[in-house]
Amino acid sequence: MLFPTIHKNKAGWSWxxxxxxxxxxxxxxxxxQAVGAASRTVKVGVYQNKPKIFINDSGNxxxxxxxxxxxxxxxxxxxxxxxxxxxxACLALLETNQIDLMPDVAYSSERDxxxxxxxxxxAESWSxxxxxxxxxxxxxxxxxxxxxxxxxxxxxxxxxxKTMQDSGFYLVTIPxxxxxxxxxxxxxxxxxAAVVNQxxxxxxxxxxxxxxxxxxxxxxxxxxxxxQGKNQDLLDAIDRYLQVWRDDPISVYTRILNRWLEPxxxxxxxxxxxxxxxxxxxxxxLAGGWILMLRHQVRDRTVHLVKLNQALSESEERYRLISTxxxxxxxxxxxxPDGTLALNWVAGAFEExxxxxxxxxxxxxxxxxxxxxDDVAIDERDLEVLxxxxxxxxxxxxxxxxxxxxxxxxxxxxVMDENSHQLVGIYGAVQDITERKEIEAQIRQMNTILEMRxxxxxxxxxxAKERAESADRLKxxxxxxxxxxxxxxxNSIIGFTGILLMGLVGPxxxxxxxxxxxxxxxxxxxxxxxxxxxxxxxxxxxxxxxFHEPFDFPxxxxxxxxxxxxxxxxxxxxxxxxxxxxxxxxxxDRRRVEQILINLLSNAIKFTExxxxxxxxxxxxxxxxxxxxxxxxxxxxxxxDALFQPFSQLDSGITRxxxxxxxxxxxCKRLVEAMGGKIWVESEWNKGxxxxxxxxxxxKSI
Amino acid sequence: MKTTILLIEDNERNRYLTTFLLxxxxxxxxxxxxxxxxxxxxxxxxxxxxxxxxxxPGMDGYTVARELTxxxxxxxIPIVAVTSYAMVGDRERIMAAGCVGYIEKPINPMTxxxxxxxxxxxxxxxxxxxxx
Numbered sequence: 025m026l027f028p029t030i031h032k033n034k035a036g037w038s039w040x041x042x043x044x045x046x047x048x049x050x051x052x053x054x055x056x057q058a059v060g061a062a063s064r065t066v067k068v069g070v071y072q073n074k075p076k077i078f079i080n081d082s083g084n085x086x087x088x089x090x091x092x093x094x095x096x097x098x099x100x101x102x103x104x105x106x107x108x109x110x111x112x113a114c115l116a117l118l119e120t121n122q123i124d125l126m127p128d129v130a131y132s133s134e135r136d137x138x139x140x141x142x143x144x145x146x147a148e149s150w151s152x153x154x155x156x157x158x159x160x161x162x163x164x165x166x167x168x169x170x171x172x173x174x175x176x177x178x179x180x181x182x183x184x185x186k187t188m189q190d191s192g193f194y195l196v197t198i199p200x201x202x203x204x205x206x207x208x209x210x211x212x213x214x215x216x217a218a219v220v221n222q223x224x225x226x227x228x229x230x231x232x233x234x235x236x237x238x239x240x241x242x243x244x245x246x247x248x249x250x251x252q253g254k255n256q257d258l259l260d261a262i263d264r265y266l267q268v269w270r271d272d273p274i275s276v277y278t279r280i281l282n283r284w285l286e287p288x289x290x291x292x293x294x295x296x297x298x299x300x301x302x303x304x305x306x307x308x309x310l311a312g313g314w315i316l317m318l319r320h321q322v323r324d325r326t327v328h329l330v331k332l333n334q335a336l337s338e339s340e341e342r343y344r345l346i347s348t349x350x351x352x353x354x355x356x357x358x359x360x361p362d363g364t365l366a367l368n369w370v371a372g373a374f375e376e377x378x379x380x381x382x383x384x385x386x387x388x389x390x391x392x393x394x395x396x397x398d399d400v401a402i403d404e405r406d407l408e409v410l411x412x413x414x415x416x417x418x419x420x421x422x423x424x425x426x427x428x429x430x431x432x433x434x435x436x437x438x439v440m441d442e443n444s445h446q447l448v449g450i451y452g453a454v455q456d457i458t459e460r461k462e463i464e465a466q467i468r469q470m471n472t473i474l475e476m477r478x479x480x481x482x483x484x485x486x487x488a489k490e491r492a493e494s495a496d497r498l499k500x501x502x503x504x505x506x507x508x509x510x511x512x513x514x515n516s517i518i519g520f521t522g523i524l525l526m527g528l529v530g531p532x533x534x535x536x537x538x539x540x541x542x543x544x545x546x547x548x549x550x551x552x553x554x555x556x557x558x559x560x561x562x563x564x565x566x567x568x569x570x571f572h573e574p575f576d577f578p579x580x581x582x583x584x585x586x587x588x589x590x591x592x593x594x595x596x597x598x599x600x601x602x603x604x605x606x607x608x609x610x611x612x613d614r615r616r617v618e619q620i621l622i623n624l625l626s627n628a629i630k631f632t633e634x635x636x637x638x639x640x641x642x643x644x645x646x647x648x649x650x651x652x653x654x655x656x657x658x659x660x661x662x663x664x665d666a667l668f669q670p671f672s673q674l675d676s677g678i679t680r681x682x683x684x685x686x687x688x689x690x691x692c693k694r695l696v697e698a699m700g701g702k703i704w705v706e707s708e709w710n711k712g713x714x715x716x717x718x719x720x721x722x723x724k725s726i
Numbered sequence: 727m728k729t730t731i732l733l734i735e736d737n738e739r740n741r742y743l744t745t746f747l748l749x750x751x752x753x754x755x756x757x758x759x760x761x762x763x764x765x766x767x768x769x770x771x772x773x774x775x776x777x778x779x780x781x782x783p784g785m786d787g788y789t790v791a792r793e794l795t796x797x798x799x800x801x802x803i804p805i806v807a808v809t810s811y812a813m814v815g816d817r818e819r820i821m822a823a824g825c826v827g828y829i830e831k832p833i834n835p836m837t838x839x840x841x842x843x844x845x846x847x848x849x850x851x852x853x854x855x856x857x858x
Contacts, residue, residue, distance in 0.1 A: 508781075511810035512737060515832035519743040522835030528750050551832060569815075 065103045066258065067123040068093065069114035074203070075227040075284045076128045076147075076246075079108060088223065088284035089127035092146065093248070095276050096265050102258075121251040125258055129249040130179075131361060140252050142259035143362075144266040145245035147223075147281065148386050150369065151180040153239040154229045155217045156210050158329060161237045164354060164371030168193040173206040173215035175199075180219050183242040187356070187369065190451075207232040213325070222383070226285055240382045241356065241369020285383070353377055356451040357391070365407075365450065366390060377432065377456045379425030388425075396421035396429060410438040411447045419457065431461040496564065503561035507554045514554070517547045556687035560670055563694045570698050575614040577648060578603050581641060584621035591629045598636035599629075606643040610719060616695050617719070623688045624652045624715050632656030635712070643721070647701070651716040659707040667705060668693040692717070728754040729846065732773035734764035734790065735808070736782050744777065744808070744833075751839050761785030765793055768800055775846055780809040780820065788823040795824035804849040806842070808833065 070085045072078050080086035085106045097104050107114075107123050118126040119138055130149070131141055153172075155161040161170070167188065174181045176199035188195055198215045200206040203224045210218035211232040218225075218234065229236055248262055269277030353372035357365040367390055370382060378385055378394060388394065395403055399420045406416045416436045421429050436452035521544045523529060525537065532540070562568045585601060592599040610617070621639075628637040635655030642649055659667065670690040696703045700720045707713035731753050735741045745755045756771055758764035761782050768776060776794065780787030787807060795801050807820045810831040820828050827845050829838065 508810050511831050512740070515737075515810065516739040516743060518832040519740075519747075519835055523743070523747060523750075526835060528747070528835075547832075 063101055065105055066097065066125055067105045067107055069117060069123045069126045070106045070108050071111045071114050071128075073111075073128060074224060076149075076223045088147065088280060089248075091280045091283070092277065093125075093127060095280070096262060099265070100261050118249060118251055121254055124250060124255050126249045129247055130244040131247055135249070136361075138252060139249040140254070140256065140259060141247040141249055142263045142266070144263050144270060145247060146262070146266060147246045148243055148366070149221045149223055149246055150240050150243040150382070150386075151183065151219050152222045152225050152382075153217050153219055153237045154207070154210065154225050154234040155237050156213060156215070157233060157235050158213075158325075159216045161217055161235075161239065164191065164239055165193065167195055167217065167239070169195065170216040171196045171198055171214070173198045173200050173209040173218045175203055175206055175220070176201060179244075180221070180242055184219055187241060204228075207234060210234055223284065238374060238382070239369070239371050243358065243366050243368045243386065245360065245366070351377070351456040352453055354451075354453045356449065358449040359447055364392070368449065372453075373456075377424075377430065377454065378422070379428070384425070394422045394424075396423055406434070406436065410436060410450055413438050413440050413445070413447075415452075419461075429458075430456055431458045433457045500561040500564055503557055507558040507561070510550075510554050514547060514551055518544065518551065521547065553687075556691060559691050560687055560694075563691070563698075568694075568698065570616060570695075571613040572611055573614065574609045574611045575617075577607050577610040577617070577641070580614055580618050581621060581639065581650075584618050584625060585639070587618075587622055588625045588629060591626060592637065595629060595633070597629060597632055597634070599625075600636060600638045602638070602640045604642035607641050607648055610648060610721065612699050612719060616699070620692045620695055620717065621650070623692050624717075627688060628652050628654035628656065628713070628715070632712070646721050647718040648721060649716060649718050651714055653712065653714040655712040658709040658711050658713055659705065660709050664705065664707070668703070728752060729775075730754045730756060730771055730773045731842075732756050732758065732764065732768055732771065732776045734758045734761065734776065734782070734787075735779045736760060737779075740779075740831075747835055747838060748842070761787070761790040761793075764790055768794060768803065769797070772800070773803060775842070775849065776803055776805045777808050777842075778805050778825065780807055780811050780816075788819060791820075791823035791825050802849075802853065804845050806845050 068085075070077060070079060070090070073087075075087050077085070077087040077089045085108075093104065096102070107117065109117060109123075114123070114126055115129075115138075117123045126139075127146075129135065129139065129141070131145075135141075153161060153167065159170075161167060172184070172195050174184065174197050181197060181199070184195075185197065198209055200209055203220050206215075206218045206220055207228060209215045211234060217237070222240070225236070248259065250256070250258055266277070269275035272278065351373060353370050353374040355370045355374075356368040358368045360366050367382075367386065374385075375381060380388060380394075385394070392400070392403065402418060402420050406418045406420075409416050415438065416434065418434045418436070420432060420434060422432055424430055433455045434452060435455075436450045438447050439449040439451065440446065441448045521540055524532065525540050525544065559568075581601060581603060585599060589599065625637065625639065632654040633656065637655075638653045640651050640653070668689050670687055693703050696717045696719070701718045703715065703717040705713060705715050729752075731748055733741060733744055733748075733755055735744065735757070736759055741757055741759075745757060748755050756767055756773060758767050762785055764776070764778070767773075778787050778790060782790070787809065791805050791807075794803070794805060804826045805824060806827040806829060807825045808829045808831060809816075809820070811820075817828055826848070827841070829841055
């Protein structure tokens with residue numbers, strides 16, 4: 025009811041407008057004639073498409089395109105001749121070259137055959153959803169099942185229906201004859217939402233009390249068009265200015281754009297305010313009685329809305345899977361004539377993720393301009409994949425409006441032209457994965473630190489090992505040298521004592537012989553010590569040689585017994601042997617095996633004061649098992665562990681009594697193990713000990 | 727005529743000890759204090775046996791043994807190393823240098839002479855085989 029009233033009023037002013045147009049025409053023409061350089065008269069088609077282009081209340085051409093054209097015309101010394109016409113008629117006039125220039129023409133391949141376009145778009149337009157304030161529409165899926173008012177036969181109508189179908193939604197379109205009617209139907213509740221171009225929508229939605237939703241789609245580039253091959257100079261001139269102005273945030277262009285993009289200007293309001301006040305008063309008077317009825321209707325409507333909301337909640341539940349969450353937005357882009365992709369529509373958390381409004385985003389340059397500079401190559405690669413008709417899942421960095429870096433995951437599907445098989449657009453979703461990426465980066469960093477620590481620690485250990493090994497080598501070399509140097513004087517001591525005792529120098533008195541024997545015993549013990557030290561150092565330096573030759577094991581036992589027999593006889597001990605007939609040849613180092621046997625036997629004799637020493641030998645599980653049992657003092661349990669360690673002679677009191685090097689058992693253990701066997705001891709304090717060692721019959725290579 | 731043995735040994739006491747023992751058993755001993763002298767003396771006297779210490783000042787025992795075996799007029803004389811070297815590979819290196827035997831120090835006077843006589847008789851047998 026509101027709108028037609030205004031319309032009527034406007035018609036009343038029309039003759040004033042005519043006068044004004046004439047005056048303006050004269051005013052525009054005058055300076056051109058004065059200068060005398062009127063190079064061109066440009067006939068411009070003007071039709072009604074507020075606020076882009078229209079005849080205003082004063083009857084003058086007005087709007088974004090007119091303002092822009094005027095600025096260019098002034099600079100180019102064009103004289104503008106406006107030709108009012110209906111849209112279709114305008115295009116027909118242009119085609120037949122009856123007008124020179126037509127503003128506000130969207131590019132399409134069909135139109136490209138009839139007209140010429142300049143290169144740089146004069147403006148971008150897209151369709152936007154505006155909602156009745158009682159109805160909440162913030163997401164694409166919330167449009168499902170809604171009544172949507174839309175301009176009859178418009179591209180938007182086709183586009184929206186298709187998009188909804190593609191997404192598995194449906195809606196009821198309510199066709200209207202004009203954009204004003206589209207808003208009117210929505211404002212009065214005949215439709216839940218309106219779809220109009222954003223120029224019109226942003227300019228008028230507040231006037232109609234509608235709500236602007238974040239749902240936009242169907243981006244198109246708008247141009248000035250000329251008849252084909254007729255007015256290229258005009259197009260070139262327009263491009264020249266747009267080239268400079270569009271990249272300059274404080275240019276004439278930006279000023280004009282802002283003027284017509286802003287919601288209805290204050291001037292307009294001031295102009296209309298008296299009429300609006302009068303109108304409201306009039307309506308209040310005229311329809312005073314209606315108020316109660318309206319209230320009643322509102323109450324009914326509210327109940328209806330509550331029901332609707334419930335139904336909506338239920339349906340929302342069903343679409344939860346595809347509905348957007350705070351970190352997602354869906355998008356569709358179209359390939360432009362220049363080969364770039366331009367965003368067509370978005371829905372969801374677009375503003376949260378990019379930091380831009382849709383308009384700002386387009387003006388800033390869109391997706392590619394918001395990419396992190398280092399990731400442009402990834403985007404290029406993705407685009408190539410899409411061109412080859414394959415979907416893409418890509419993780420890429422974008423910059424928010426505040427220059428903050430965000431990681432997003434892009435799911436993009438190609439849309440191919442059925443005939444040419446060329447990429448014509450893409451659609452998909454963008455998800456903010458910054459948090460996940462940050463956590464991943466932290467994990468990676470922690471891993472790196474850990475790896476570094478491990479490497480450091482390994483290097484430290486390697487150094488420590490190196491130090492220990494070199495110290496070990498030094499020790500072994502020292503022991504070997506020392507042992508060698510000690511032998512030289514020992515040679516004289518043992519040699520001369522031997523010569524004297526042999527009587528080679530002359531007969532000896534009993535006491536002389538006794539003392540020389542003591543010298544000889546001591547010298548031999550010293551030699552034993554030296555030999556053991558040398559053995560240990562050789563073993564520890566890894567310089568120990570083990571021969572592998574077959575030899576008769578029983579004969580080695582007998583030889584060892586022979587060697588220790590004098591000691592046993594001296595102490596009046598019984599020495600017995602029990603060798604199983606199965607024991608015969610063993611492959612190994614005879615000298616070392618004898619060394620082990622002699623060592624164990626002499627130990628047993630040394631630590632046994634009375635009773636016997638028994639050696640038993642048998643074959644079991646492919647091994648020769650040899651045990652030496654004595655009835656000696658035995659070993660205390662707490663001494664068992666240290667028994668096979670070097671220089672671990674048990675009990676210092678006993679040491680004096682039983683001379684030894686303290687190395688014998690540790691040498692035995694190392695020799696047995698080097699030959700692939702084991703050695704162990706069982707003992708009871710004051711009862712005796714049993715030392716057992718095994719040697720494998722078949723020597724496995726180590 | 728007494729059998730002559732060349733003793734190459736740098737330690738004075740050890741030289742005295744070995745010489746005393748050998749002379750007691752009826753051998754003639756020619757002494758050399760270093761390898762160089764030893765080589766000269768060997769050339770002059772052509773001993774029946776050479777007892778060679780390995781650790782010598784200047785030219786070591788290995789070199790002396792190699793020089794002796796290189797010389798065609800001396801290569802049949804058996805060389806027996808008498809040494810306190812007892813590290814891994816010592817025995818192999820000594821034999822590789824040309825010695826026929828190896829007696830480890832400190833020597834045992836009771837068994838030393840028996841070993842010497844074994845080396846001598848082996849050498850005589852070998853010479854007889856060669857002549858035949």
